[in-house]
Amino acid sequence: MNSVRSKLSIVAVSCAFALSANANTVLFKNVNVFNGLDNKLYENQYVLVENNLIKTISSEQPDIKDGEVIEGNNMTLMPGMIEGHGHLLLNGGNLSDHENNRTVEELAARSTVNARAAFRSGFTTWRDAGGLNTGLRKTIDSGMLEGPRLYTSGAFIGPTGSHADFSNLTTANQHFFGSSSSMARNSVSFNADGITEIKAAARQNFKQGNTQIKIMSSGGVASSFDPWQLNAMSSEEIGAAVEIAEAYGSYVMSHAYSKKAILRNLDAGVKTIEHGFMFDGDIAKKMKEKGAYITTNMTAFSPYLTEIEAINSNPASKRKAETATKAFSKYIENVNKYQPKWGFHTDCVGNVVACIKQTDHTIYLAGKELGNFFTLKGLTSVNGEIVKLSGVMDPYPEGKLGVIEEGAYADLLLVDGNPLEDLTVIGANEKWFDAEERGHDIETIKVIMKDGVVYKNTL
Ligand SMILES: [Zn+2]
Structure with missing residues (x-):
């Protein structure tokens, strides 16, 4: 378990360096957005992250020259x-x-x-x-x-x-x-x-x-x-x-x-x-x-x-x-x-x-x-x-937190499933002390981004 964890941290650190080296643009493609505010998913959206902020949210694919594309396969993109x-x-x-x-x-x-x-x-x-x-x-x-x-x-x-x-x-x-x-x-x-x-x-x-x-x-x-x-x-x-x-x-x-x-x-x-x-x-x-x-x-x-x-x-x-x-x-x-x-x-x-x-x-x-x-x-x-x-x-005054909106911080989770229907995809567990130990990660959370940096990507 320990060696798995330390490998994961090395991956996250090298990702951070790789991203900061280029233009730091990440496009989430074909995602269903839970924006933190509305009781619905906005389906088949494109969410473009530039540096550490959300730049655009659109139903048409934006034109980007370089940067990373994350194919969301209709998974849910939600605020961290x-x-x-x-x-x-x-x-x-x-x-x-x-x-x-x-x-x-x-x-x-x-x-x-x-x-x-x-x-x-x-x-x-x-x-x-x-x-x-x-x-x-x-x-x-x-x-x-x-x-x-x-x-x-x-x-x-x-x-x-x-x-x-x-x-x-x-x-x-x-x-x-x-x-x-x-x-x-x-x-x-x-x-x-x-x-x-x-x-x-x-x-x-x-x-x-x-x-x-x-x-x-x-x-x-x-x-x-x-x-x-x-x-x-x-x-x-x-x-x-x-x-x-x-x-x-x-x-x-x-x-x-x-x-x-x-x-x-x-x-x-x-x-x-x-x-x-x-x-x-x-x-x-x-x-x-x-x-x-x-x-x-x-x-x-x-x-x-x-x-x-x-x-x-x-x-x-x-x-x-x-x-x-x-x-x-x-x-x-x-x-x-x-x-x-x-x-x-x-x-x-x-x-x-x-x-x-x-x-x-x-x-x-x-x-x-x-x-x-x-x-x-x-x-x-x-x-x-x-x-x-x-x-x-506020140590983080550049943007809003907890929402997917243009101008908000790019703190995002790509989740396999719809949390509005099923909270187990973000960890909910009916058991408390008797719950099985799950380690630090949640398998259905496929991507974790904070401040525009991808720390986890298991797609
Ligand atoms: Zn307390």
Whole structure:
């Protein structure tokens, strides 16, 4: 398996060099286009890529002098997928395992493996929801490593005892300046109390080049000290994070479960609600008014939820998961009824094998509960809009992401099959922990292009 993987990376690297040597024109011929926006395939299209952008989409073959032609044979050309909420650096076991048992070097090395696997699974962009700083992005963007475009949040910010607190029960004074917590010292998680500290933490993240701010404004399931019902941050504290994000031309994404926490976030100017399990008609209305989005980990509704390591290794988390599942029972009904701007979100905390399985199962659950088209929009155009909320902090400002449109980035997948009818062609799997290991690649994804460069072509 290892030798196959390293051969594949050599092929990808040599492809990249070959393409950058000539005019960098690639024509996809005879493809059925899912553009990320419409619930249909546009059949027998020609999509011309020039350098790193989509130049034209037409039903007639355009005239090109040189460049590569990819015969699509009526397969589906779709935008590269976008992870709306992941944690590439949280690749250990449960949350306290990261603080207590792993050096940041181990986590960083493993994050490269998780990034590559996500990329080979069709994710050409990844919004990281906390923990990951900008080093991996620099490494990928320099061409040293295969991986998605990265929109990182840096350290998540939350008060002492919140979902962001990975310290030991006995650790005192773990504030991020001069901290005794490894996760704080290494900019994975900052415990910041009050307006002054929150502003300082947000500024520290932007200083390091991160693209948006992630706050933990309510309790969670996989952490140690917080009931999920906790409204962890006051309106003023959330507002302080929003103020700094807006000062940088960007936005805040906020972990929020309860209705009270969600409404408080929206009122304070938060643009994306993360998880948002108590979503209902009042929230839908306010989200519309504010131009806000919601992204949700659908595994919360999986029958296998309590088998997840980050939850089942911690009795408190296990108990929390049980009560949470009951309280969130109206979520699916409400999302189907109010159709908010919904982004796909896996939220895996774990190693590469665990995260591949979780992503595949999440795609399956989203399709089953919310429909294939809604899921695909969430995986492409909606998450594409979300990452662009980073405004002037956007490291990729040349084009749109998550759509097949003239002028958008040429981040494309050629898929053998129609994902609108069958999500298994992009990896969906009804099984979770019992799923067979599939390696990094998905066989039905024949071509992966990012930024106009072909990284995979098994046609
Ligand atoms: Zn998360």
